[in-house]
Structure formats: structure tokens, C-alpha cells
Amino acid sequence: METRVLITHEDQSFSLxxxxxxxxxPNDVVVRTVCSGVSIGTEFALVRxxxxxxxxxxxxGYQATGIVEQTGSGISHFKTGDRVFVRGNKSLxxxxxxxxxxxxxxxxxxxxxxxxxESLQAPGHVPDGVDMGTAxxxxxxxxxxxxxxxxxxxxxxxxxxxxxxxxxxGVIALASLRGCxxxxxxxxxxxxxxxxxxxxxxxxNAGEEDWKEQFEALAPGGADTVFEATxxxxxxxxxLSLVRTTGSHQVEGQGKFVFQGNYGEQPLSHSFLTxxxxxxxCFYPCDDGxxxxxxxxMHLLATDALKWGKVITHRLPCGExxxxxxAINNGDPALVSVVFDWSEE
Numbered sequence: 001m002e003t004r005v006l007i008t009h010e011d012q013s014f015s016l017x018x019x020x021x022x023x024x025x026p027n028d029v030v031v032r033t034v035c036s037g038v039s040i041g042t043e044f045a046l047v048r049x050x051x052x053x054x055x056x057x058x059x060x061g062y063q064a065t066g067i068v069e070q071t072g073s074g075i076s077h078f079k080t081g082d083r084v085f086v087r088g089n090k091s092l093x094x095x096x097x098x099x100x101x102x103x104x105x106x107x108x109x110x111x112x113x114x115x116x117x118e119s120l121q122a123p124g125h126v127p128d129g130v131d132m133g134t135a136x137x138x139x140x141x142x143x144x145x146x147x148x149x150x151x152x153x154x155x156x157x158x159x160x161x162x163x164x165x166x167x168x169x170g171v172i173a174l175a176s177l178r179g180c181x182x183x184x185x186x187x188x189x190x191x192x193x194x195x196x197x198x199x200x201x202x203x204x205n206a207g208e209e210d211w212k213e214q215f216e217a218l219a220p221g222g223a224d225t226v227f228e229a230t231x232x233x234x235x236x237x238x239x240l241s242l243v244r245t246t247g248s249h250q251v252e253g254q255g256k257f258v259f260q261g262n263y264g265e266q267p268l269s270h271s272f273l274t275x276x277x278x279x280x281x282c283f284y285p286c287d288d289g290x291x292x293x294x295x296x297x298m299h300l301l302a303t304d305a306l307k308w309g310k311v312i313t314h315r316l317p318c319g320e321x322x323x324x325x326x327a328i329n330n331g332d333p334a335l336v337s338v339v340f341d342w343s344e345e
Contacts, residue, residue: 001020001021001024001030001110001112002018002019002020002021002110003018003019003020003021003089003092003108003109003110003111004016004017004018004019004108004109004318004342004345005017005018005019005059005089005092005100005105005107005108005109006059006060006061006107006108006318006321006322006325006340007019007057007058007059007094007100008046008047008056008057008058008059008060008325009056009057010056010057012047012048012329013326014321014322014323014325014326015322016318016319016321016322017094017095018094018095019059019092019093019094019095019100019108020092020093020094020095021089021090021091021092021110021111021112022089022090022091022092022112024070024072024112025072025114026072026073026074026075027072027074027075027114027115027116027119028071028072028075028090028112028113028114028115029068029070029071029072029075029078029084029112029113029115029123030068030069030070030071030110030111030112031064031066031067031068031069031084031086031110031111031112031113031123032066032067032068032069032109032110033064033065033066033106033108033109033110033111033342033345034064034065034066034067034132034133034136034341034342034343035064035065035066035132035133035135035136035339035340035341035342035343036061036063036064036065036106036107036108036136036318036339036340036342037061037063037064037106037136037137037138037139037140037337037338037339037340038061038107038324038328038337038338038339038340039061039062039063039139039140039166040165040166040328040335040336040337040338041165041166041167041231041261041262042062042262043060043061043062044328044329045231045262045264046058046060046103047060047325047329048329050264050265051262051264051265052265053101053103054101054102054103055101056101057094057098057100057101058100058101058103059089059092059100059101059102059103059104059105059107059108060103060104060105060106060107061088061104061105061106061107061108062087062088062103062104062106062139063085063087063106063136063137063138063139063140064085064086064087064088064106064107064108064111064136065083065084065085065086065126065132065133065135065136066083066084066086066111066132066342067081067082067083067084068080068081068082068084069110071115072115074116075115077115077117078115078123078125082125083125083126083128083132084123084124084125084126085123085124085125085126085135085136085138085294085298086106086111086113086121086123087104087106087113087121087122087123087139088102088103088104088105088106088111088113088121089102089104089105089106089108089111089112089113090102090112090113090114091112092105092108104121107318107321107340108342109318109342109345117291120287120290122290122291122294124291124294124295124298125298126298127298127299127301127302128302129302130298130301130302131309133309133312133315133339133341134301134308134309134312134339135298135301136339137166137308137311137312137337137339138294138297138298138301138308139288139294140166140167140169140170140311141170141173141174141297141300141306141308142170142288142289142293142294142296142297143167143170143260143285143287143288143289144167144168144170144171144173144174144260145170145174145288145289145293145296145297146285146286146287146288146289146293147171147227147258147260147283147285148171148174148175148178149285149289149293150258150283150285151225151227151256151258151283153175153178153180153224153225153256154178154180154224155178155179155180156179157180157181157223157224157225158180158181158182158183158218158219158223158224158225159171159175159180159181159182159183159223159224159225159226159227160182160183160184160185160215160219160223160225160226160227160239160242161175161182161183161184161185161195161200161226161227161229162185162186162206162226162227162228162229162230162235162238162239162242163185163186163227163228163229163230163231163232163235163260163261164184164185164186164188164191164192164194164195164200164203164229165186165191165229165230165336166311166336166337167229167260167261168184168186168191168195168227168229168230168260169184169191169194169195169198169311171227171229171260172184172195172198172199172200173198173199173306173307173308174306175199176198176199176200176201177199177300177305177306180225181201182199182200182201182202183200183201183202183203183204183215183218183219183223184196184200184202184203184204185203185204185206185211185215185242186203186205186206187205187206187207188333188336189205190313190333190334190336191336192204192205194310194311194313194336194337197310198307198310198311202218204218215242219242219244221244221245222241222242222243222244222245222255222278223242223243223244223255224243224244224255224256225243225255225256225257225258226239226240226242226243226255226256226257226258227258227260228240228257228258228259228260228261229260229261230261231261231262231263231264232261232263233263233264233266233268233269233270236259236263236268236270237270237271237274239257240257240270240271240274240275240278240280241274243255243256243257243275243278243280244278245277245278245279246278246279246280254279254280254281255278255279255280255281256280256281256282256283257275257280257281257282257283258282258283258285259282259283259284259285260285311336311337312337312338312339313334313335313336313337313338314334314335314337314338314339315338315339315341316338316339316340316341317340317341317344318340318341318342318344318345319345320340321340324338324340
């Protein structure tokens with residue numbers, strides 16, 4: 001069985017190629033992709049070699065939606081025609097025999113995935129009425145939900161989110177739903193506009209000289225919880241400085257810091273004395289909370305409690321995927337949140 005797939009080459013060029021999918025096992029489903037969502041932070045960390053999940057060529061993308069075309073003999077909880085969300089492909093081979101690293105290969109016209117509920121990549125149903133393009137961006141708010149579940153900011157807390165990319169905006173939206181007072185900080189005005197639309201009470205452009213003074217005026221002494229969501233090592237010390245100091249003899253009232261970004265495989269260095277003096281609790285969430293969180297995001301989309309469609313800045317045909325990836329890789333600031341449409345492929 002063949003698929004059209006977006007390929008990243010070692011020289012950081014991009015192309016749409018025809019590839020052969022893995023054989024369909026008893027616990028697999030075959031999905032005809034409708035939409036795939038771009039995770040700019042993680043995918044371009046892979047593109048640029050900041051992270052390595054396998055050798056080039058790569059097939060990136062770990063969030064997509066589609067229609068079930070075939071089910072393995074051991075699958076009873078999905079049937080042909082079901083609308084589903086998936087995390088990515090099992091294996092891919094180009095026509096010349098080259099093995100592609102599927103990391104995770106969701107930018108493809110067809111996907112074969114392990115559909116067993118215990119799989120780390122377990123898919124699930126997209127509720128009726130939920131837009132497939134919006135649902136294709138489900139991993140980002142699920143990652144945010146996982147970080148919030150760990151840090152557990154209370155409704156009365158002030159939460160600062162340093163970095164209003166897709167995961168940062170997910171934190172903003174879900175923290176706002178918890179009742180928190182949210183301050184969003186970024187250098188991209190478009191990202192800050194989206195942050196405000198998704199629930200941030202205050203936005204600060206960190207490119208302005210007086211941005212720290214602006215922050216101090218909004219959160220004297222610092223925020224109760226700070227999420228560092230840029231994934232940039234050089235931003236960690238700045239974000240740590242924004243957490244309030246824990247008062248004497250407080251344990252449950254400690255200031256909290258969440259390493260919400262992915263900082264790559266190299267050792268991460270930061271100042272010890274800042275969090276030490278502040279008596280902070282720090283959290284290191286990983287992944288998206290798996291199938292339970294993915295299902296909760298779908299519920300929030302279905303009830304319109306999470307208006308995630310507002311986050312998407314570009315909905316593009318899959319044929320534009322190579323040039324769009326090139327533009328993102330070259331730093332185009334307009335491409336904040338991108339969904340590819342595979343329905344005509």
C-alpha cells in the first residue's frame with residue numbers, strides 16, 4: 001500500500017514523495033488522512049538536528065485526523081468510515097528502497113498505526129461536529145494539559161507563560177479555563193494576539209526594553225506559576241526569574257516552574273541560585289498525557305469549551321507542504337499554526 005508523504009532530507013530540503021506503508025497487523029488501522037497539523041517546535045528541532053529520533057530522510061508530523069479505511073483482525077473498537085485522530089505512521093520506505101524515519105510520519109495521505117488502547121500512539125474517535133482541521137492540532141493542547149495537571153495551578157493563581165507558540169497558547173487557554181489569571185509573554189505580536197484571543201488577560205512583548213517592568217507591575221514579586229514554553233535553553237534563566245519567591249515555611253504555597261518546552265538532547269544549563277533562593281518546585285512534563293488526555297481535548301472541542309480553531313493561522317493544501325516547511329525553516333513569523341489538507345491527495 002502506498003502513501004504520499006512529506007520528506008525532510010539531510011540538507012534540510014523538503015519534498016512530497018511516494019512511499020510504501022508497513023504491512024497491516026492485527027492491531028493496526030489504515031487511515032486515509034484528511035488533515036495533519038504542524039508542531040513547529042518539535043518538528044523543526046528534528047529537521048535541524050536539535051533532536052534525533054532516527055537518521056535522515058525523515059517523515060515528521062505527529063498529529064493528524066482521517067477516515068478509517070481498513071482494520072486489523074484484532075480491532076473491534078474502530079470500523080471502516082470512523083473519523084479518528086492519529087499520532088503517526090509505523091514505517092515508510094521510498095520507491096528506491098530507502099528507509100524513512102517516521103518521526104512520526106503524520107504528514108502523509110495514508111497512515112498505518114497501532115490502534116491497541118495500550119499503545120503510546122493510540123488513536124481515538126473525533127466527535128461528530130468537530131472540524132477535522134482543528135482536531136488535527138490536538139496534541140499541542142494535550143501537551144499543555146499534561147503540564148497543567150502536574151503543576152496544578154489554582155484558580156486564584158497568576159500564571160505566566162513565557163513563549164506563546166502552540167503549546168504555550170495551549171497552556172494559556174487551559175489555564176484560563178481553570179480560572180487562572182494568565183500573563184502571556186512572547187516577541188511575536190501575532191502570537192500575542194492569539195494568546196489574548198485564547199484567554200490571556202495580559203500580553204507582554206519581550207522585545208520591548210521595559211517588558212520586565214511591565215511584568216512586575218502586573219505581578220509584583222513574580223507569578224505563582226511560570227511555564228517556560230519556548231524550548232530555548234537561553235530562555236530558561238529569564239523565565240525562572242519571573243517566579244515569585246516562596247514565603248517562609250510554605251510548602252504547598254511554593255512558587256512553581258514548568259519546563260514545558262523540549263530543550264533537546266544536549267545538557268541544559270541554568271543558574272542554580274535563582275530557583276534555589278526562591279524555594280521553587282519544578283516540573284518536567286513529557287508527551288501529551290497519552291490517550292486519556294487526547295480524549296479530553298476532543299471533548300473540549302466537541303463542547304466548544306476549547307475554541308482551538310482560533311489558533312490556526314494557515315490551512316493549506318498538502319501540495320504546498322514542501323514550500324511551507326522551507327518558509328518555516330527560514331523563520332517566517334506569520335506561520336504560527338499550520339494545518340495541511342490531504343483530502344484531495
